[in-house]
Amino acid sequence: MDLLYTLDLIGTFVFAISGLRVAAKKQMDLFGATVIGFVTAVGGGTTRDVLLGSYPVAWVQDLYYPLAIVIAVPFTLIFRKYIVNLRRTFFLFDTIGIALFTISGMQKALDLGVHPALSIVMGMVSAVVGGVIRDTLCNEIPLIFRKEIYATACLAGAIAFFTMSQLGVIPNYNYLITTVIIIVIRVVAIKYNLTMPKMKE
């Protein structure tokens, strides 16, 4: 599945940049920031593979994943101002990354014979765990637990993806539609400041 693989690498690159930016806010040094970029990018997929016992873990045998992360470091340094100014552009990329990881994570679980309901969980694990580790290492309550409609968008996308694949929608169309659904939910949620209801103590 070449398209999915390419998209996965793009997702890795974009997630690494998101990790590098959070690390920069925390005054980390270049090495620490690179590590944060690394775990942000591979944390979700690695957790999924370890939970599924699917060895070898993708990036341990495929140099293109680490390479995508290593390239993200000078890219972030050089285009720093540009990235901050184009916050919206990066919000978009980040959301695309989430969508791609949701889809590829879910597909991998389905291919391994995991129950659809649990494959949806695996898709979400792939998409959100990297960011959770990033925030935990930076000593913050993970963003995902606090504000945005983030994982909820993944959940909706994953359910849509599964439904469409059951209905026989061609994979590439399915990827595209799912990605659009996830992006639209996030954009609308942020524009209209939608949040999930809070738990009351």
Place this chain on the structure above:
Amino acid sequence: MDLLYTLDLIGTFVFAISGLRVAAKKQMDLFGATVIGFVTAVGGGTTRDVLLGSYPVAWVQDLYYPLAIVIAVPFTLIFRKYIVNLRRTFFLFDTIGIALFTISGMQKALDLGVHPALSIVMGMVSAVVGGVIRDTLCNEIPLIFRKEIYATACLAGAIAFFTMSQLGVIPNYNYLITTVIIIVIRVVAIKYNLTMPKMKE
């Protein structure tokens, strides 16, 4: 071992509620709280299975585990006041959960041929890691490292469980006695404010 399986599901349900309550204190939204409930409930058993390389991880192939957690969400919302008022009841349930996870974790390790001393460690991992992940994600030093006689009760229970199984005590009696031992230690420790000695700097 049907009894052990049933008790394991009850433990999962009770641990999910404990996660949901901590998340509510942290003002998390409904989704974040559900995730915290999830990792609190499955974190210990998952860590044990991954450490042992025992695949598939229990909840990845058995929908009853996620189901127990999903049911815990409306349950917690509906019986919220009731749960807070009946703090003692829940302390009891939580302690039962710890006891059950200690026993089932240890039994699983023994069944896989792990050395008894390390099986005790695996029983404790099963019982306490979920709570450790919960507190870490909520940006607090895990409770277990600070105050209560908690893991010490697990340790005592695990040693008792192993000793009794060596002495030929019938499993179901052994489960019951071990659970009672763990509960008694915790209740006595809290009633008389017993703590482990602190490390001095």
Place this chain on the structure above:
Amino acid sequence: MDLLYTLDLIGTFVFAISGLRVAAKKQMDLFGATVIGFVTAVGGGTTRDVLLGSYPVAWVQDLYYPLAIVIAVPFTLIFRKYIVNLRRTFFLFDTIGIALFTISGMQKALDLGVHPALSIVMGMVSAVVGGVIRDTLCNEIPLIFRKEIYATACLAGAIAFFTMSQLGVIPNYNYLITTVIIIVIRVVAIKYNLTMPKMKE
């Protein structure tokens, strides 16, 4: 490889002490401190083994690892003052531990057929993840991400180790030279207050 195994056990012992000392600063009780010592000592190697799918994880089948940690507890309590006063001695031991874990982690990955570049990553994972977990559980941004030339020393050592093994240097000499390289880099970095450049926001 008897020498490597012995050095690995010494590394485990020294890392456990480092965990116990951080836990003591956080006013943890004896049990919590022991757990922190445990995860500090085995966290790196366990993460490496899980990532590589290399089962059984070393300490789950070999009682000498837990034993090295258990012995570290009374050792730390008894020699507490001595350890604090001899801060330099322990800095040295800690650095030796890092060097040993870098080498043994990298060698294990190479033996499993992992690409050299990724084996270097695995060597670093083995050396630094224990400390990262320790600091995260103690609710601090991991030290490694903030100040010292620490992982950079591992990285340099790992590259040197691989280069020398390619050049046919006898393993035992290679271990020794690599360890010396890592120690010298750390000592020089601290003496002259060298740090990696910080990321700018």
